Amino acid sequence: GIEFIEPTDLSGAIRGRHNIYAHMESLIKNAENTVTIVTTGKGLVRKNEALKAVLERLKKKNVKIRIAANLTKASLDAAKQLSKIAEVRSTSKVNARFCIIDNKDLVFMMMSDENVHPSYDVGVWVKTPLFTSALESMFDLAWKEMTPLDKVKV
DSSP: OOOOOOGGGTEEEEESHHHHHHHHHHHHTTOSSEEEEEEOHHHHHHHHHHHHHHHHHHHHTTOEEEEEEOOOHHHHHHHHHHTTTSEEEEOSSOOOOEEEETTTEEEEESSOTTSSOGGGOEEEEEEOHHHHHHHHHHHHHHHHHSEEGGGOOO
16 A cells, blocks of 8 residues: 655754754765765865765765855865865856765755854755756756866965
8 A cells, every 4th residue: 555654754843053963974874875965165165074985984985076156266175185085076157055976865955054043054864866867957957067176266
């Protein structure tokens, strides 16, 4: 027959940047194939601190990791550190904050990190292979236009 699925098994709202990063880390550590992160320059610095260890473990498992951010002088060092474990590119055209794990899970932030206090930051998690696959396909097109880290001038 038909199996009922609880909406809470497929989605959730997360308040507070610390909680958002904790949820992202729990999803990322179980990744098997791909992790795609799009963030801001400031967000890249924070993710370097919060997620680098779990991303390093994924690299050892041959998970493909891509990170896109609007790189600035302030975020260049974090980008270089992360480039040892992920492919990092710069973009000024995509202003977003999201993470896609294995084309199944998506965590996206509702507001710009410029305009919100960390404790009021809100993220939404959804498990939706249909939508995340479409978003990943669109990201693939944008990725081709982004500047590889070794060609970034800030």
